[in-house]
Amino acid sequence: MTDEARLLAEIHAARALMRASDLARDTSRRPGTAELWAHASREPSGPVDLAVVRAIRGDPATARRYRALLAGQAIAHAPLAAAASDGAVASRRVGPFILEILPADDDAPPLLVLRSSAARPPRAIEAMLGDETVRLALPPAIDGAILVALDPGVPEAARLGEMLRDRACAVFLL
Amino acid sequence: MTGGYDEACAADLAAVAEGRDLSREDRAWLARVVVGAVRPNRDKPLWDLAHALAALARLTGARDGRDLVTLALDPGLARADRLEARFAGTGTAVDARGPILPDGGTGWRTTWSGLARLLALAEFVLTAEDLSQFAAVTGWLDDLAAAPDAESAASFSRRLARHLAAYRHAHLPLAPLERRFRAILGFLDGRRAFTDDDILGFWRGQMSEGDRPGFRTVAEHFVTFEAASALLGGLAELASPASLDAVEGWEERLDASLADLAAAEPAETLAALLATLPDGPKILTGAERDDLAEFLRLEPFHRTRPLTTLRAASFGRVQSGLANRLRRGGGGADIAERTACAEAETYPALAERVSGLTAHLDRMLRIAAALRVPAEAEGLSPKARDALAAARADIRRIRRAGFDDPDRLAAGFAAADAALLRLAEEAGRLARAIAGLARQRPLELAFATDRDVFAEAFAEAYAAEATA
Numbered sequence: 001m002t003d004e005a006r007l008l009a010e011i012h013a014a015r016a017l018m019r020a021s022d023l024a025r026d027t028s029r030r031p032g033t034a035e036l037w038a039h040a041s042r043e044p045s046g047p048v049d050l051a052v053v054r055a056i057r058g059d060p061a062t063a064r065r066y067r068a069l070l071a072g073q074a075i076a077h078a079p080l081a082a083a084a085s086d087g088a089v090a091s092r093r094v095g096p097f098i099l100e101i102l103p104a105d106d107d108a109p110p111l112l113v114l115r116s117s118a119a120r121p122p123r124a125i126e127a128m129l130g131d132e133t134v135r136l137a138l139p140p141a142i143d144g145a146i147l148v149a150l151d152p153g154v155p156e157a158a159r160l161g162e163m164l165r166d167r168a169c170a171v172f173l174l
Numbered sequence: 175m176t177g178g179y180d181e182a183c184a185a186d187l188a189a190v191a192e193g194r195d196l197s198r199e200d201r202a203w204l205a206r207v208v209v210g211a212v213r214p215n216r217d218k219p220l221w222d223l224a225h226a227l228a229a230l231a232r233l234t235g236a237r238d239g240r241d242l243v244t245l246a247l248d249p250g251l252a253r254a255d256r257l258e259a260r261f262a263g264t265g266t267a268v269d270a271r272g273p274i275l276p277d278g279g280t281g282w283r284t285t286w287s288g289l290a291r292l293l294a295l296a297e298f299v300l301t302a303e304d305l306s307q308f309a310a311v312t313g314w315l316d317d318l319a320a321a322p323d324a325e326s327a328a329s330f331s332r333r334l335a336r337h338l339a340a341y342r343h344a345h346l347p348l349a350p351l352e353r354r355f356r357a358i359l360g361f362l363d364g365r366r367a368f369t370d371d372d373i374l375g376f377w378r379g380q381m382s383e384g385d386r387p388g389f390r391t392v393a394e395h396f397v398t399f400e401a402a403s404a405l406l407g408g409l410a411e412l413a414s415p416a417s418l419d420a421v422e423g424w425e426e427r428l429d430a431s432l433a434d435l436a437a438a439e440p441a442e443t444l445a446a447l448l449a450t451l452p453d454g455p456k457i458l459t460g461a462e463r464d465d466l467a468e469f470l471r472l473e474p475f476h477r478t479r480p481l482t483t484l485r486a487a488s489f490g491r492v493q494s495g496l497a498n499r500l501r502r503g504g505g506g507a508d509i510a511e512r513t514a515c516a517e518a519e520t521y522p523a524l525a526e527r528v529s530g531l532t533a534h535l536d537r538m539l540r541i542a543a544a545l546r547v548p549a550e551a552e553g554l555s556p557k558a559r560d561a562l563a564a565a566r567a568d569i570r571r572i573r574r575a576g577f578d579d580p581d582r583l584a585a586g587f588a589a590a591d592a593a594l595l596r597l598a599e600e601a602g603r604l605a606r607a608i609a610g611l612a613r614q615r616p617l618e619l620a621f622a623t624d625r626d627v628f629a630e631a632f633a634e635a636y637a638a639e640a641t642a
Binding site: 017 | 177178179183184187188189191192193201202205206208209210211213239240243244247248249297300301304305306308309311312346348349351352353354355356359394395398399401402406432435436437445446
């Protein structure tokens with residue numbers, strides 16, 4: 001049978017892998033994929049596992065895996081801000097979405113506006129800057145636009161606004 | 175064992191195995207599927223996976239790929255009993271034995287334990303290469319969730335097959351292994367049985383052809399060949415015309431044989447046992463561990479082929495020294511000196527080392543027993559009582575780290591004694607195999623003959639470097 005040598009090679013490699021995986025136990029205590037996924041797919045206001053949050057902050061490899069999981073489920077994402085910012089109005093493109101921050105005026109807080117013709121509107125936004133992440137639930141779209149008041153009285157909303165103005169901030173629309 | 179995979183692949187598999195706490199059998203299955211050691215069709219598990227996920231999408235009303243990812247990554251669904259508890263009786267895509275998917279005439283189905291394995295494969299496909307393909311696979315799962323039927327499953331399985339083929343291409347360099355096995359098959363010319371001298375003869379042939387594989391590496395190939403030769407015989411029979419219909423259930427039997435080959439190494443491999451011996455009292459020194467690893471690396475040859483084991487330990491080390499010298503471009507004895515095998519450890523010296531290790535392991539085992547059995551235990555024969563007392567007294571004579579601290583000592587031995595027992599048993603079997611060999615032929619003589627053979631092979635193969 002012409003396949004014999006190939007099959008022997010495969011058996012040899014499978015047995016070698018069995019030995020190697022006996023020895024390759026990971027003792028780093030990094031969060032497993034399941035834990036990271038639970039964190040990545042949580043509801044915006046849901047409980048968080050602080051050990052996972054710490055690992056994402058403190059361990060670049062875990063942070064990278066977490067971003068890969070976010071990107072995999074995001075409707076759209078932007079690893080880094082690419083668009084210019086003119087100071088008064090921050091505007092950037094995330095996949096088919098345009099994000100704009102309208103400045104505060106006398107009696108209204110700044111407003112985050114998301115526009116798109118995408119079929120499925122995102123339910124949450126997550127911003128990542130350095131080791132900091134903020135996730136916020138998004139309301140339903142009205143006339144193709146999602147509006148979020150970045151109320152200074154709501155620390156997460158205010159922080160999200162500040163982070164989105166930084167061109168190094170990564171954005172995931174979930 | 176060497177070759178055939180890279181570190182990334184070993185890490186990918188280890189992560190899935192650990193996260194799901196897979197049994198040894200399931201780990202072996204996963205390793206086989208990833209490598210492709212599945213017959214008659216190496217993509218069959220991917221076909222099954224695609225259908226299983228389609229059935230799960232129906233059962234759970236998955237809205238998109240994300241929902242399927244959540245199922246695949248959930249460690250709470252890693253076992254058959256949990257899957258059954260969660261899904262049995264929850265819909266039409268399931269019956270008491272496991273999930274089903276209508277597919278033309280007979281439909282597709284698997285068992286709960288089959289589903290547990292397939293979800294481990296799903297996790298592997300999603301998370302491999304440090305999640306670099308996660309988004310792509312999740313996208314395919316979106317398509318499957320949108321139309322969870324046999325047609326989507328078939329198309330998903332084709333994508334998975336291409337995906338895994340690319341993975342193998344990147345992480346499983348099988349071609350050199352395949353070449354060597356083809357050469358072995360040619361060398362044996364249809365024979366399934368081989369002798370120690372066949373291994374040596376084959377290695378010499380490869381050396382003179384300029385390939386210069388390590389003797390140990392070649393011996394490892396023969397370990398696999400021997401383990402698989404019965405299966406190959408069966409395959410050859412199956413390949414003959416008319417037998418496929420005649421041999422009922424051949425596909426299941428073939429799969430069971432392959433499963434055994436991957437998993438049937440002893441429940442815990444000796445290499446893993448050595449690596450997992452706890453730190454604590456110095457039951458084995460680093461040098462003793464290295465020696466044991468060297469002598470037992472060709473399992474089961476240390477029991478069945480002591481001559482090959484001695485050759486690998488003595489001249490295999492000379493050859494590694496040669497290879498390292500060439501890699502470094504200097505250091506230690508020069509090439510010509512090394513090829514003469516002047517520093518090869520003689521077989522009587524190796525036999526001496528084996529019996530020293532065996533005696534030491536037996537001594538440690540007696541101490542382990544003494545630490546397990548309280549001094550005042552009842553119902554012991556006077557002889558056993560004396561032996562335990564002697565072992566307890568022996569502890570004080572051992573000048574090794576940790577033996578002067580009773581608590582640490584007891585904890586250390588309690589964690590190690592199962593491993594110790596196996597290692598002592600295997601070292602004892604090697605010692606007996608070598609004694610059997612020595613009865614047929616004096617070890618000095620065997621060594622002198624082999625040294626001439628190896629020295630000639632080395633001198634010829636490394637001639638260019640020796641005179642450079």
